[in-house]
Amino acid sequence: MKRLLRLNNKEQLLSVLKMILASSFSEQKGIRVKHLTLNAAMNHLRGGNEVANKELKRGLEARHIQMIALGGTIGVGLFMGSASTIKWTGPSVMLAYAIAGIFIFFIMRAMGEMLYMEPSTGSFATFGHKYIHPLAGYMTAWSNWFQWVIVGMSEIIAVGAYMKYWFPDLPAWIPGVIAMVILGAANLISVKSFGEFEFWFAMIKIVTILLMIIAGFGLIFFGIGNGGEAIGISNLWKNGGFFTGGFSGFFFALSLVVGAYQGVELIGITAGEAKDPKKTLTRAIQSTIWRILIFYIGAIFVIVTVYPWDQLSSIGSPFVATFAKVGITAAAGLINFVVITAAMSGCNSGIYSAGRMLYTLGVNGQAPKYFAKISKNGVPLFGTVGVIIGLAVGVVLSYIAPKNLFVYVYSASVLPGMVPWFVILISQIRFRKEKGAEMKDHPFKMPFAPVTNYLTIAFLIMVLIGMWFNDDTRISLIVGIVFLAIVTISFYAFGIGKRAPLDVQNDQEISSK
Template sequence: MSTNQDHDMQRGLKNRHIQMIALGGAIGTGLFYGSAETIKLAGPAITLSYMIGGFVIFLIMRMLGEMSVDEPVSGSFSHFAYKYWGEFPGFLSGWNYWFNYVIVSMAELTAVGIYINYWFPSIPHWASALFFLIIITAANLVNVKMYGEFEFWFAIIKVVAILGMIIFGLLLIFTKINGQATGFSNLWIHGGYIATGWWGVILSLVPVMFSFGGIELIGITAGEADNPKKTIPKAINQVMWRILIFYVGALTVMMILYPWNQVGMDGSPFVQIFSKMGIPAAASILNVVVLTAALSVYNSGIYSNGRMLYSLAQQGNAPKSFAKLNSNGIPVRGVLISSALTLVAVILNYLIPGKIFMYLMSIAIIAGIINWTMIIFTNLKFRKAKGQAADNLEFKTPLHPISNYAAFIFLAIVVALMSTINDMKMAVYILPVWILVLWIGFKFKKSSESKISPAQKAK
């Protein structure tokens, strides 16, 4: 094992890798399973919810992109928060991002066992999870290009599947290939387009924001992009409209094909709709897709967590051992620790089946909101530090600083909404406790540093 003084991060990620990495982090459980909760809350107006949430996330991504293009480093907004805001913001944003993706990875890895059981019910959940954990972790330890290829093909499967569902759905809507053309009436005959009222649409913004969690992974890849000043802006601008097509387009077709109030909460709405419409083999095909989606998000989680621990170690906010890279420029220890922690989820879901998944989701939403809030305010600090030089930035945030404050107000509203939802309240209560834990950890770190002599620091 060599230190980062001997080896640097390798710039082996192409534009196609970076775009698919971002898609891989954002198209997963939120669409294939979590959208059932959003449909329940908003009805056909789920499409409006995704457009609102997607626009806010686009603004936040532009804020991150503005900084990442100017300074393409691994660790992304943790580095920027540390440099432009202060030591504690850098400490908080880095550890919170790492914690967020550990929680998300736990949920996704556990889901893998459930999906495998669809075909092979005799295989224990833990065995499937352990098998894929080893495979994905090994791929992340080879080199960054191997990770990029894994994620590229994982994401391709999801993208092709969603586009296939949209095209097939349009054929069902406009032609008689399944007996008769469906038409558009399901959008309004079951209570209207805004069937649950505006309050339902507003509440639906909470699970919608979980769906967009992970899109900020583009910023983490900046340190390993082969041409970050070109690939990062292109990836951010292209990925956002693609996600809106995949979410809004796919869900619009679903709402047209089938009555929204008959979808239910007992599985993926995509599987339910095509199965209930009598489409042969739909469940098996879609099970391949949801399995791939879970593995894709887990792959992205292991990648980003290893890089975040590397960045934290470089800042002095994590043990120095995490700042070591192997000969291929991989932060091996960070990858292995992050991978090992997700294994805890398999045990937890075995011991506490059922409810643990929803709790993990709500905590992930809160952690995601902390990440996005840090990006918003770090971008304000970044602009202030740049002064007049900010006029020459290559990839500017639209409507800065109005967009920053508007995005923050939106996120604050989402947190307030979570406090009104029974299954989400716990996460809101955890928010101040989690920040306090990080503050105590930061103070302990500072106290430990003060006891180190100048001679020891020089070493």
């Protein structure tokens, strides 16, 4: 109230009250307004965040949350990255997906435990800043931005590789440029229909994978589409055996397998902004294990069983090769179209997410202020342009060195993408200690913590060690280390990272009153 009385005139007071009343009206209509506090209203009056309020009012319905989160984790990591992992370790890649999936589930539960009690934070940077150290929050925010830029680059590269199915002689950079221009323009023009756009593209990916699994089971067990002759499961132990690459191959495959799961944690953030966060959050996280079993392990099982996996090329999608091998070329062409749209969808999500992350960093004073500028349509203009420039780098790389480029670029996102996971696991340990007696009646606690925290951290470190000893991923690990070093240096050299995120500032203001 004292802050309101300090306003200079009645017009300013009226402006603040209108914003607060508007937020209450929007909440009644089912639109979630994230962190629209008195602090945000004051920022609005100072001119530092006048358009941010429009962005914050764009809430997502439950169907958007579920479908975007589900489809967002299904991208090049599964459609294209599975080619390299199968080549390295053979059919045992299914076991790699299962093992990694268990630890991913623990990460989700650790995040869910915190978000259940603090759904308004919904940010890795907030947890890191609040429960570990300001550097942890700062590094998490920038790592998340870097991860999504790299993912967007890998999706652009994947589009060029997929187009070779129809146009073998077409340079990969040409489709990449076309995809970049289309998606860049779409993000710069408007983001009003982003939820619906991603909802339907996610639906296409999910339905396609389910149909492929069903058709694959028909081929394997009943010979449907193969003249009635069942293919069987002998490919699982033929062509070199189940563990073809031995322990080292299995070890190397884990890096790309883990990378395929990156982004799954976004479901917790999105659910934390939902109309009924606790209900939506628990459902979304609990469904993680089923998504892993069905979409990842189920799809890989069909691929390594239907297709002689040792003949899979490291170029293109194993999904397409699987159907083409058994003579269903029409289905293969259709799936190739679907995985192209899936790659474009993932790239579009990357542009949106990374652009908004850069915008948020600008608003929080943790990045140059011009990144906080928003266009008339509510688009973070410079933040989005910065991401598009990153995608252009991917296009240039596909022109200079197209061979095995996808593996190099995609694996570069693994280390920065793991930073939020490490922060979640460590934050949850300190979160539980700080809450103390409040945890006694917590209905959504992480199973067997903190033992599962330490086991998951050890697993992630083991994956990073495997990347170092793999010639195909070592350079990407070095890139990630250099990036984190630059972020750390900027934190201490300029001090901009020591500024708390706005939601932490708001929490501190509330607790002090």
